[in-house]
Amino acid sequence: MIVTGIEEISKSKCKIFIEGEFAFALYKGELSAYQIKKGKEITKEAYQELTTQVLPKRAKLRVMNLLKARTYTEEELRRKLKLGLYSERHIEEALDYVKSYGYVNDLAYAMDFIRYRAESLSKKQIQNKLLQKGVQKEIVENALLECEKEGTMIEEMKQISAYLEKKQYSPETCDYKEKQKLIAALYRRGFSINSINQVMKSDFYLT
DSSP states (O other): OBEEEEEESSSSEEEEEETTEEEEEEEHHHHHHTTOOTTSBOOHHHHHHIIIIIHHHHHHHHHHHHHHHSOOOHHHHHHHHHHTTOOHHHHHHHHHHHHHTTSOOHHHHHHHHHHHHTTTSOHHHHHHHHHHTTOOHHHHHHHHHHHHHTTOSOOHHHHHHHHHHHTTOOTTTOOHHHHHHHHHHHHHTTOOHHHHHHHHTSSGGGO
């Protein structure tokens, strides 16, 4: 196997190409340690050690270090490792490793996210934000159901009511233009038009 290219990523790291294909990213010190040079052959022993020991261990450490700072969804970690130019195999090995110890649990992550934001975000906003974080739709739905069972979720009508109270809305004094602005603002927050109209046409917000 011939090293056909070495491209610098940073002052300390390079992309390594073997037989014209990207193989992996290594630190410059490793180029010297494993005698990797453009136009030269990489030994089978060196390639084996890098792909079965060095890089898998590095991917696992990368994930562990990320999780020390805060919690992540599985997809967020996958994206981070892809940015680090790890192979799909090494990424999945690293994720399987942390999941086996319970360090990554998307259902638990989603439920914590909901509990923390149930008062400030609509159900639709919560769903969208979790999906953007890479949590699977089924897991999001299960998390919402569990949180509804435990009483974490706030009814949509009450959330709309609280927003209108904050804006000092009054059906008697609010003109058409101001009312449309409030409706648009609530709709952008993920509330249904039907629920918005029900609250605004009643004195529900006063309860």
